[in-house]
Amino acid sequence: MLRPLTLIPVAVFAVLAVVFAVYLWQVGPGGKDISKIPSAMINKPAPQFDLKPIANLPARLKIPGLKTADLKGGVSLVNVWASWCPPCRIEHPVLMNLAQQGVTIYGINYKDKPEDATRFLDQLGNPFKKVGVDNTGRTAIDWGVYGYPETFVVDASGHIRYRHVGQIYPHQLESLILPLLKQAAQPVTDSSKAGSAGAGGS
Amino acid sequence: MRIFLFIAALLAAPLCAPALSPLAPSEALALQPDEILKDPALEARAREISKELRCLVCQNQSIDDSDATLARDLRILVRDRLTAGDTDTEAVDFIVERYGDFVLLRPPFKNSTLILWIGPGVIFAIGIFGVTLWHRRRRVAVAAPVAPLSADERARVDAMLAEKPDQ
Structure with missing residues (x-):
């Protein structure tokens, strides 16, 4: 005899099984990376900073330093990078591609040696309009950076709209970055807020 | 009652754990x-x-x-x-x-972490409720008064008792 009460454990089990399956599916191969943390800086103004340019830059690389005020006036990407960071090197052609498409990219050169940073840009090209040097890592902390590279989409009012942890893969250009840049050109809406906080993955 | 003692012992176990591990890292x-x-x-x-x-x-x-x-x-x-x-x-x-x-x-304790903080307590309460309910039902079933034998049943029992075991 099956009384309705007897079905409760079965129902609880079924619901839990579905929930676990969905989460497992999400973190499976090619799925969501749960070690990636949502940024606390989304829809906040970019932190205050005033960073010097890379020291002893040769004349062929004329890249000024970067400060908060530079971020206002247009949608831009802010990329935190270092010459010692392998994914930054892999990601670089993607940034070059974006720069060629006319996207404004600013760089924060994190705990790097000026000669290494210069060599990096000489070898792989310079996608950055401006690059500020963060030797202490304090500016990176102000941005909430915890891994390298990290890329932020900043809107014309200087507010952070999206944070991407890790390298931008070539296929993410069309699927993620360009739509985000387009979205950042629009004023903040509730749907863009929801989208920017949770979106990501690889 | 024994089941509650068991649950209480389970809950208390972690409190004793530090005392059991003198080799603190x-x-x-x-x-x-x-x-x-x-x-x-x-x-x-x-x-x-x-x-x-x-x-x-x-x-x-x-x-x-x-x-x-x-x-x-x-x-x-x-x-x-x-x-x-x-x-x-x-x-x-x-x-x-x-x-x-x-x-x-x-x-922190706030709206978005409510399930995290309250969830285990709620699930535990539901469990206790379920176990109590089950226990009570069983006790009622055991203690239910037994209907007296009818005259017919009484006669059959008497007949069985009166039978001499086969030699």
């Missing part, structure tokens, strides 16, 4: 000598705060435990904030503003 300091503040009171506060903050690189260690560069930078940052006159809460808030609640090893 020895303190392997991630903290470097150059980070330590001269003022022992400030340093002690900084240590306590660092133990509550998650290293975002390792994600399962506090910044006090972690050798990651970011953990070191955050330890120094906490000490700078305290030296500058921040209270403990202000120093923690400074970091939370940048990294979000995830940086706190003890999740």
Whole structure:
């Protein structure tokens, strides 16, 4: 005899099984990376900073330093990078591609040696309009950076709209970055807020 | 009643655990000598705060435990904030503003963490309720008055009792 009460454990089990399956599916191969943390800086103004340019830059690389005020006036990407960071090197052609498409990219050169940073840009090209040097890592902390590279989409009012942890893969250009840049050109809406906080993955 | 004692014993077990493990992990300091503040009171506060903050690189260690560069930078940052006159809460808030609640090893009690904090209690209460209900039903079933034998049944029992066992 099956009384309705007897079905409760079965129902609880079924619901839990579905929930676990969905989460497992999400973190499976090619799925969501749960070690990636949502940024606390989304829809906040970019932190205050005033960073010097890379020291002893040769004349062929004329890249000024970067400060908060530079971020206002247009949608831009802010990329935190270092010459010692392998994914930054892999990601670089993607940034070059974006720069060629006319996207404004600013760089924060994190705990790097000026000669290494210069060599990096000489070898792989310079996608950055401006690059500020963060030797202490304090500016990176102000941005909430915890891994390298990290890329932020900043809107014309200087507010952070999206944070991407890790390298931008070539296929993410069309699927993620360009739509985000387009979205950042629009004023903040509730749907863009929801989208920017949770979106990501690889 | 025995089942409640059993549950109580299960709940109490973790409380006894520290007493059962005399081999507490020895303190392997991630903290470097150059980070330590001269003022022992400030340093002690900084240590306590660092133990509550998650290293975002390792994600399962506090910044006090972690050798990651970011953990070191955050330890120094906490000490700078305290030296500058921040209270403990202000120093923690400074970091939370940048990294979000995830940086706190003890999740705060707020709307978005309600399920996390209340959930286990609710599930436990439901379980206790279920067990109590089941127990009560069983007791009722056992204690239910037995209907007296009818005249017909009485006659059959008497007949059986009167039978002589076969030799």
